[in-house]
Amino acid sequence: MEYFILGWRILLGPLPQSQKRPAVSPAVFPSPAEITVSGSPSALTPAATSPTINERNRLLRRSEIHDRMLGFSRCRRRRFFVSAAKMPSHKTFRIKKKLAKKMRQNRPIPYWIRMRTDNTIRYNAKRRHWRRTKLGF
Numbered sequence: 617m618e619y620f621i622l623g624w625r626i627l628l629g630p631l632p633q634s635q636k637r638p639a640v641s642p643a644v645f646p647s648p649a650e651i652t653v654s655g656s657p658s659a660l661t662p663a664a665t666s667p668t669i670n671e672r673n674r675l676l677r678r679s680e681i682h683d684r685m686l687g688f689s690r691c692r693r694r695r696f697f698v699s700a701a702k703m704p705s706h707k708t709f710r711i712k713k714k715l716a717k718k719m720r721q722n723r724p725i726p727y728w729i730r731m732r733t734d735n736t737i738r739y740n741a742k743r744r745h746w747r748r749t750k751l752g753f
Contacts, residue, residue, distance in 0.1 A: 711753060714751075714753070715751075715753075718744070718751060721742065721744075722740075722743060722744050723740070724739065724740055724743070725737055725738070725739055725740050
């Protein structure tokens with residue numbers, strides 16, 4: 617039986633003969649005399665132990681996806697900032713209050729006011745149209 621846990625395969629019990637893998641020779645590392653120093657620290661480590669560029673990119677992408685799921689976003693300097701979903705709500709509430717006031721000011725004159733003032737106030741002179749005048753938020 618096989619189980620996969622976090623990318624590791626765990627085998628329970630011996631494998632049948634048909635599923636046994638051929639023996640793999642151990643990795644042969646070059647001697648320190650064979651390693652050439654080209655100025656970069658990665659040149660000092662053998663190629664068999666250092667991850668390839670594709671593996672490195674895959675690991676970075678996986679960590680970024682994990683951070684996005686937690687609500688963080690990365691900038692170039694690798695500092696973490698909380699995303700906009702976690703911002704305090706007092707700023708959005710102030711904007712909502714202003715919008716509510718503008719909506720109250722933007723209504724037409726009620727009919728009973730026209731009747732009571734003998735039709736001298738006929739319309740709201742300060743009525744705002746959404747296309748002509750913007751609020752500037």
